[in-house]
Amino acid sequence: MKKRRRFLSLVAGAMASSFLLSGCLGNPPSRSGRPVAEPIPLNAQAAAQLETGTVSLGFLPILEAAPLVIGVEKGFFAKHGLDVKLAKQSSWSAARDNLVLGSAGGGIEGGQWQLPMPQMISEGAITNGKKVPMVVLAMLMSQGNGIAAANTVRDGNLSLDLRSSSPGFFQRFSQKEGRKFRASYSFPRANQDLWVRYWLAANGVNPNKDVELLTVPAPETLQGMRNGTMEAFSTGDPWPSRIEQQDLGYLAATTAQIWKVHPEEYLALRSDWVDKHPKATLALLKGLIEAQMWLDKPENKAEAAELLSTRKWFNVPPDLLEQSLKGQYQLGAKAASVNDPKMGPLYWSSDRGVISYPYKSLTLWFLIESLRWKFYPGVVDTVAEARALNERVVRDDLWLRAAKELGLPAKDIPTSSSRGKEVFFDGTVYDPSNPEAYLNSLRIKG
Numbered sequence: 217m218k219k220r221r222r223f224l225s226l227v228a229g230a231m232a233s234s235f236l237l238s239g240c241l242g243n244p245p246s247r248s249g250r251p252v253a254e255p256i257p258l259n260a261q262a263a264a265q266l267e268t269g270t271v272s273l274g275f276l277p278i279l280e281a282a283p284l285v286i287g288v289e290k291g292f293f294a295k296h297g298l299d300v301k302l303a304k305q306s307s308w309s310a311a312r313d314n315l316v317l318g319s320a321g322g323g324i325e326g327g328q329w330q331l332p333m334p335q336m337i338s339e340g341a342i343t344n345g346k347k348v349p350m351v352v353l354a355m356l357m358s359q360g361n362g363i364a365a366a367n368t369v370r371d372g373n374l375s376l377d378l379r380s381s382s383p384g385f386f387q388r389f390s391q392k393e394g395r396k397f398r399a400s401y402s403f404p405r406a407n408q409d410l411w412v413r414y415w416l417a418a419n420g421v422n423p424n425k426d427v428e429l430l431t432v433p434a435p436e437t438l439q440g441m442r443n444g445t446m447e448a449f450s451t452g453d454p455w456p457s458r459i460e461q462q463d464l465g466y467l468a469a470t471t472a473q474i475w476k477v478h479p480e481e482y483l484a485l486r487s488d489w490v491d492k493h494p495k496a497t498l499a500l501l502k503g504l505i506e507a508q509m510w511l512d513k514p515e516n517k518a519e520a521a522e523l524l525s526t527r528k529w530f531n532v533p534p535d536l537l538e539q540s541l542k543g544q545y546q547l548g549a550k551a552a553s554v555n556d557p558k559m560g561p562l563y564w565s566s567d568r569g570v571i572s573y574p575y576k577s578l579t580l581w582f583l584i585e586s587l588r589w590k591f592y593p594g595v596v597d598t599v600a601e602a603r604a605l606n607e608r609v610v611r612d613d614l615w616l617r618a619a620k621e622l623g624l625p626a627k628d629i630p631t632s633s634s635r636g637k638e639v640f641f642d643g644t645v646y647d648p649s650n651p652e653a654y655l656n657s658l659r660i661k662g
């Protein structure tokens with residue numbers, strides 16, 4: 217019996233490896249029949265010009281990582297001579313720990329980050345005091361995140377505007393359940409925490425008092441949503457679509473509704489690697505920019521979904537990814553169909569400037585919002601400290617050089633590091649030239 221089971225697993229293993237092998241040899245038909253084009257081969261001449269031929273970067277299997285994966289799969293990094301090795305990270309804290317190790321210690325040199333993780337790793341604020349200076353090089357994606365709510369609160373009809381959809385909901389929930397409404401995210405004091413806080417506070421709900429916010433790994437959150445111990449999950453695509461598809465809950469609000477064309481996750485690397493490898497850094501940025509341009513084209517969405525769906529990358533059905541990439545959602549407790557690419561993940565172009573460029577006005581917001589909630593006392597306590605840290609960590613000069621060397625048209629090369637005033641769904645204005653006014657205008661703070 218034992219032998220037979222072992223034999224079967226060997227056969228299964230051989231089948232799996234032959235499948236993987238055929239996936240590496242050129243241009244096989246894809247699982248779904250979607251066309252998958254040949255990748256661009258490594259440019260040996262370009263590689264010879266670089267200080268190093270390779271870089272190890274981390275990613276998490278959410279759509280923010282798509283430009284890195286597409287850069288590898290389509291050969292955009294190879295075109296500029298760089299062999300980018302992507303390592304899937306089991307969690308944000310694992311990514312942080314691997315960054316501290318660096319590739320010399322078996323870790324990574326950088327990759328995909330929620331903000332302000334790179335700033336706080338630089339300051340030692342989330343690494344037990346160990347300062348590992350990092351630089352932010354580009355924005356990976358805008359939008360494509362949301363607040364998913366459990367079926368157990370479908371009656372609550374949670375939506376963007378809670379004042380009209382769900383007045384008094386959180387007080388009633390606490391009275392009825394004998395505990396507060398619980399919402400989770402997979403890493404504290406960064407993007408997903410900030411989005412759920414912004415949404416609640418703008419609706420008059422105090423995230424520090426009226427609800428319980430928790431750091432919980434995604435699988436445990438889904439289990440909690442299933443068994444009634446967790447009510448909401450602030451997360452990135454394709455999780456909200458998976459929750460909807462698995463009938464665990466519904467999409468209460470998208471982050472695109474909260475703040476149109478908002479900054480989401482970023483590419484950031486260790487400063488020591490960037491300083492030692494300036495040409496390879498530019499090659500990395502050029503490949504990334506080209507991957508982002510490719511990803512934003514409507515005709516490439518199906519192929520992107522196919523490439524991202526494999527076990528090596530996201531291990532999610534391609535149809536689900538294609539819907540998310542196209543901005544197709546079922547929104548709200550009544551599952552209204554939304555089909556609007558402008559409200560889905562954006563990688564390159566928008567009516568609010570170039571997505572990839574790391575506008576300092578946007579990276580600053582994460583530090584201002586950290587001030588609002590008093591997230592990092594002793595590290596960022598004033599607007600002046602936030603500005604100084606932002607200036608130290610964001611290297612938009614490298615992005616601009618890469619864009620110029622690529623020969624991008626003038627319209628695609630920003631001329632200011634500020635995107636100007638930002639307006640949130642509740643009418644609140646963030647003017648990056650006057651963050652104090654923004655902070656003063658907020659009624660609920662930490």
Ligand code: CA
Nearest residue numbers: 361407452481
């Ligand atoms: Ca995210």
